[in-house]
Amino acid sequence: MTKQVLHTITERAEEIRALGSSNEALGRLDDQAAKVLRESGAIRMLQPATHGGLEVHPREFAETVMKIASLDGSTGWVAGIVGVHPWEMAFADPKVQQEIWGEDQDTWIASPYAPMGVARPVDGGYVFNGRWQFSSGTDHCDWIFLGGFLGDDEGKPVQPPVSMHLILPRSDYEIVEDSWDVVGLRGTGSKDIIVKDAFVPTYRTIPYSKVVDGSAAREAGLTNPGYLLPFSCAFPLGITSAVIGIAEGALAHHLAYQKGRVQVTGTKIKDDPYVLYAISEAAADIEASRCALLENVSRMYDAVAAGREITFDERARGRRVQVQAAWRAVRAVDEIVARSGGNAMRMDNPLQRFWRDAHMGLAHAIHVPGSVFHASALTQLDIEPPQGPMRSMI
Incomplete structure (x- = not known):
């Protein structure tokens, strides 16, 4: 259904x-x-x-x-x-x-994908070591995806770097308690992870390059268009969706709080044209972010469903849409929070938590606009797109 x-x-x-x-x-x-x-x-x-x-x-x-x-x-x-x-x-x-x-289809898998470990090749697999931050929801997960670099016999990353995703059971890594003390999204429990000399068999690894270029999905024989989306569209989708949803929640709490509020001047909010203007502008911006993100993923889904490969230019523009959607929505939250009065910042008012959560979500690496906007502008100018780290999020 x-x-x-x-x-x-x-x-x-x-x-x-x-x-x-x-x-x-x-x-x-x-x-x-x-x-x-x-x-x-x-x-x-x-x-x-x-x-x-x-x-x-x-x-x-x-x-x-x-x-x-x-x-x-x-x-x-x-x-x-x-x-x-x-x-x-x-x-x-x-x-x-x-x-x-196999035994529980509701088993959860954590991450992060950042290559903060090194996998040293041994017979049948790798010996893996590293420390990672930001493993969201990790307390409720029994397995984990971790990013790592392929190492040499001495455990040092080979050059040029080769990135991998390695899959480990809960028994092979440590969750660092008290490593998540932050201003927003506190309830995500995005704690640090430590791996010490864990053996990871080869079948529990995926080359990052094959995830990015789509060959991993094709080699797995997957035909559902959802699995053929570019990694740079699918991976950020849940993160940016959460930020936009948080902005929608902030707006809902703002409206509920403002409905009967009277300012210290004695003016009712319903009679203040400036606040009313800010409410409408913020609502429109949040809705625009929502529509842009959903249209972006739907357009890419339709393209791969039609058997067409997504070009670098399309990926860059898609990432630009995602990043800008998040920033637009959080800026809108700032505008309404600034007009909510001092009582909105009291800890018993949920609005302040949504405001903090929105900014914490915007700080995620996928929402950093620099390299994404740089690459997108170059492709629009029909100039050779950048190589190396400047295209790593695309």
Whole structure:
């Protein structure tokens, strides 16, 4: 049934919303918040059907993440991040898929993908070491994707660098408690991860280059267009959707708070044309961000469904859409928060939490505009796009 997860989330909206303060106090998702996500099927939306997944259109995944994030930013963030990992796991060796989902199709997979470790080749696989930050939702996950560089016999990265994604069970890595003390998205529990001399068999690895160029999906025999999307479209989708959903939640709380508010001057908000103008402008900008992100993924989905390869220029423009959508939405939040009065910043007012969560989400690496806008502008000018790190997020 289409939209089934979104329907379930809507039915349990009050429960998700009420758990927001508990998530923040715990520094991770409350067990009940994680339970709601599991029971809704939100994390299985992009999971292959062969292992109980729903294989929904990525637009539907984005819409659902937005809804969850509008209720609580941390819950939406975890849904967006952890929810995209089954998308890549669909490319992996069937043996590791069976290890993860064979007994429990609701097993969650954490990350991060940043190549902060080194994998030294040994017989049958690699010996892996490293430390990573920002493993969102990790307390509720039993496996993890970690980025690493291929090492030489001495455990030093080979040159030029070769990036890999390695898959490890919970027994092979340490979650560093008290490593997530931040201003926003506190409930995501995005803690540090340490790996010491873990053996990772070859079948639990995926070359990053094959994920980026799409060959991993083709070699896995996948035909659902959702799996043929560029990594640079699919991976940021859950993250940017969460930021836009947080902005929608901020707007909803702002409206509820302002409806009966009287300013110190005695003016009712409904009689203040400047605040009313700011509300409408912010609402329009947040809606524009939502529409742009959904149109972007739908357009790319339609292209790959038609059998067409997405060009670098299209990927660059798509990333520009994603980045700008996030920044536009958070700027809109700033405009309404600035007109909410001092009481909106009290800790018992959810608006301040959405404001903090929005800015924390904007700080994610995929929302840094510099290299994305640089590459997009060059391609629009019909100039050779940059090489190396300047195109790493595209």
